Amino acid sequence: KEAETQQKLANVVILATGGTIAGAGASAANSATYQAAKVGIEQLIAGVPELSQLANVRGEQVMQIASESITNDNLLQLGRRVAELADSKDVDGIVITHGTDTLEETAYFLNLVEKTDKPIIVVGSMRPGTAMSADGMLNLYNAVAVASSKEARGKGVLVTMNDEIQSGRDVSKMINIKTEAFKSAWGPLGMVVEGKSYWFRMPAKRHTMDSEFDIKTIESLPNVEIAYSYGNVSDTAYKALAQSGAKAIIHAGTGNGSVSSRVVPALQGLRKDGVQIIRSSHVNAGGFVLRNAEQPDDKYDWVVAHDLNPQKARILAMVALTKTNDSKELQRMFWEY
Numbered sequence: 001k002e003a004e005t006q007q008k009l010a011n012v013v014i015l016a017t018g019g020t021i022a023g024a025g026a027s028a029a030n031s032a033t034y035q036a037a038k039v040g041i042e043q044l045i046a047g048v049p050e051l052s053q054l055a056n057v058r059g060e061q062v063m064q065i066a067s068e069s070i071t072n073d074n075l076l077q078l079g080r081r082v083a084e085l086a087d088s089k090d091v092d093g094i095v096i097t098h099g100t101d102t103l104e105e106t107a108y109f110l111n112l113v114e115k116t117d118k119p120i121i122v123v124g125s126m127r128p129g130t131a132m133s134a135d136g137m138l139n140l141y142n143a144v145a146v147a148s149s150k151e152a153r154g155k156g157v158l159v160t161m162n163d164e165i166q167s168g169r170d171v172s173k174m175i176n177i178k179t180e181a182f183k184s185a186w187g188p189l190g191m192v193v194e195g196k197s198y199w200f201r202m203p204a205k206r207h208t209m210d211s212e213f214d215i216k217t218i219e220s221l222p223n224v225e226i227a228y229s230y231g232n233v234s235d236t237a238y239k240a241l242a243q244s245g246a247k248a249i250i251h252a253g254t255g256n257g258s259v260s261s262r263v264v265p266a267l268q269g270l271r272k273d274g275v276q277i278i279r280s281s282h283v284n285a286g287g288f289v290l291r292n293a294e295q296p297d298d299k300y301d302w303v304v305a306h307d308l309n310p311q312k313a314r315i316l317a318m319v320a321l322t323k324t325n326d327s328k329e330l331q332r333m334f335w336e337y
């Protein structure tokens with residue numbers, strides 16, 4: 001009987017990378033003061049015995065870090081392992097446990113470069129497992145539930161936090177002190193309740209199977225940096241980033257990706273020197289940058305990041321630059337992905 005149910009259940013691999021979902025604090029009252037990336041994957045799985053009712057689950061510890069320290073090499077390592085697993089016949093879905101600070105970046109990266117329609121779910125938690133009302137157990141349970149469902153196929157990389165199923169492209173960490181931390185300007189794709197998924201919409205942007213990018217052909221990622229804008233901003237950071245070898249600079253702009261008149265000449269000069277200038281917005285609830293609004297992008301040969309926040313714009317710019325350094329092509333990619 002047991003062997004029969006095992007055969008019917010989906011095979012889900014959990015790749016653990018660290019973060020607060022693997023965090024531990026000194027007492028149950030420590031919801032914000034704790035160490036991330038302490039608990040190993042076997043212990044995480046053992047902490048949620050109900051997972052075995054959803055899927056045949058096995059774990060792999062890919063790395064053990066707090067996600068603010070993730071590097072491009074870490075991204076490539078994780079992306080390659082996901083691709084290997086997605087290619088193997090005995091894997092139906094993949095879950096990645098991840099710190100929440102850069103979870104949205106990793107989810108978007110995988111959404112761009114993984115050539116599979118198998119569910120890939122990135123999940124984290126806002127509180128360590130040692131805290132009262134820890135959210136990691138249920139988030140992980142939901143992630144495995146979605147990863148083992150057929151309906152999650154072909155919907156791109158997904159994020160399950162706070163009972164919601166979000167598109168890895170759209171979702172962003174909007175607040176750092178609530179379990180209701182992950183939001184998308186365009187709303188969640190669905191909900192997961194007691195291990196069952198309820199879907200409401202589909203992602204409209206190109207991803208995974210329909211993407212022109214493939215982790216298997218990416219050897220390294222170019223240096224793309226972000227410079228933040230604010231009142232009285234100077235051009236020092238932009239120039240320094242270019243000098244240190246940035247191939248593109250994401251302008252984390254105010255409002256509609258607007259650029260201070262004190263910075264415009266430097267950006268014009270950097271573009272002439274070959275650095276790509278990509279205008280994004282750091283508006284919290286979701287920036288939306290229009291071409292030739294605020295600045296004459298056609299004239300200056302700049303790119304706009306569409307609705308991607310600066311950190312997501314960095315991910316797409318890096319991946320895009322592995323294919324082209326043509327600003328028109330880059331702009332096309334920013335509209336399509």
Ligand SMILES: NC(=O)C[C@H](N)C(=O)O
Pocket residue numbers: 018019020021036065066067068098099100101102124125126127
């Ligand atoms: N909630 C978290 O996971 C935060 C942690 N600093 C991380 O991203 O790894």
